[in-house]
Amino acid sequence: MTSRETLGRSANLKVIERLGDPDTDANADWVEGRADCVLWMDGAVPVNSGTTRSDYSSDAAWLVRRFARNFFEHLTPECDTQTLVAEVQGVLAEEFAGLGQTRANAVVGPPFACFGAARLIGETLELTNAGDCVLLYEDAAGRVVSFGYSAVSALERRATDFLIDFKVRTGASHTDALQATVPAILDNVAQRNRLFGYDVVEPIAGLTTQLERVLMPARSGQRLLAMSDGFFRAVDTYRLLSSEELFETAFRDGLGAILAALRSAEEQDPEARAWPRLKLRDDASAIAFVVET
Template sequence: MVEIAVAERDGVGADGASRPTEDHVAVLGNAVVVLDGATAPRPDLPSGGWYAGLLVRSLSQALTAEPEADLAVLLAGSIADVAGREGLEPGRSPSSTVAIARWTDESVDALVLADSPIIAFGPSGPDPLTDDRLVSLRDSGQLRTGADVRAKRNAPGGFWVAEAEPKAADEAVRRSWPRSEVEALLLATDGVSIGVDEYDLFDWPEVLALSRERGPDAVLDAVRTAEKQDPDGVRWPRAKRHDDQLLVLVEFGVAPG
């Protein structure tokens, strides 16, 4: 029997003030969807959290209605659905990362768009599914301004996110594993994965072990504690003192016979 544990926590805005989380999660019968709404490109636009909330509902309906359909096709349809209903235009709309994991008795399928990773664990250890394009551009200094981000978003040679352009789904990073080779999955937003990728607090096997021993909330606590010890971003420069956090642990146990 599949067991799923979820931990989530609000972050703060760029001004340091509290605000509702822009991360969203849906736990379905045979799937988990994690989205991280991004800051809108203009202050007069709706928030990324608003968009992510609409998209997670559309994806949940699509995954329930067509449980075996291609994940990229479902994502493209949900992007088109939300954009059509809300009158959103490419390049002028809020956006969101996407991480989808879905399983059957035979296989585990996963899709990642932008920086919300999925990590599969099996007998050979962790197998991360990541989309590193956004981080690579940021680390190479190509996203210094808002204009840089707008020019590179959903563009060849740039990075891809869910927004108002359905073809972004074709750019998602995907993986499929035999169900018998997957013991557990972690799905995370970057408010959690930063503890692995930048803070070096732990690696993914240690995140899994901590989540199993003390629950996913313990991982969130560890990241928050580190950030509180670096409140001004001296050791770890970052746009916000605390980002929204979301971590999902999917335990598969014994594979179906």
């Protein structure tokens, strides 16, 4: 861990708990933290590609791990976050091209990922976001607020509405209805890095991912909770908790308690009828951390 003196700051980010489910290389989410920065990502791959170019079960799992490693290796107090993100994308573009094609020589498009980070720069806390990961944090008044605007939820809602209507009209299973929804999902994916609120990172050289950014004084004891949209399903899909309740439960009872409730809800609704959703089960990851001075 880099020392406070080396970083020229009097504050640290202390990770309280991190969780990833599944806890294997199949998870296309990634959360990681060190004293000066906490990062969170949620990867995705071309719909129904069924093939990979990396040694991982999905190229999205490859992307988030390689991105995080390169990001932290090159992160310095002086660097600009958005510039670093662009540089890492260029490095990974070369790596991805070097992976070649699949054994079947199928054309597989590049994976992409939502991105978020909290950095301590001197006495300032910088928050950045691209895509639909969720960050909850305490503001100066002690209220739990969220950071980041996402257009992805509205796009996914339209695709989910189509899926629901298809089920009602045809009586199809979730698997068949999801297959019928693929064109709508592909239309959504085509909006990435074009639609405001749907910026993502990709292994593409020269791509400028527009990051939302906010700066605030680093306050001792400030708590933050970052997560993938799969973990936030406890709030926006299964309605098990409000955002505020999720935040307090995470720090009081731990992330595992939330994950257990989330997975239980999924198991109770194997055809996504009580809680409509595209993926019956999604990767779920989160990281809880606090500012220490």
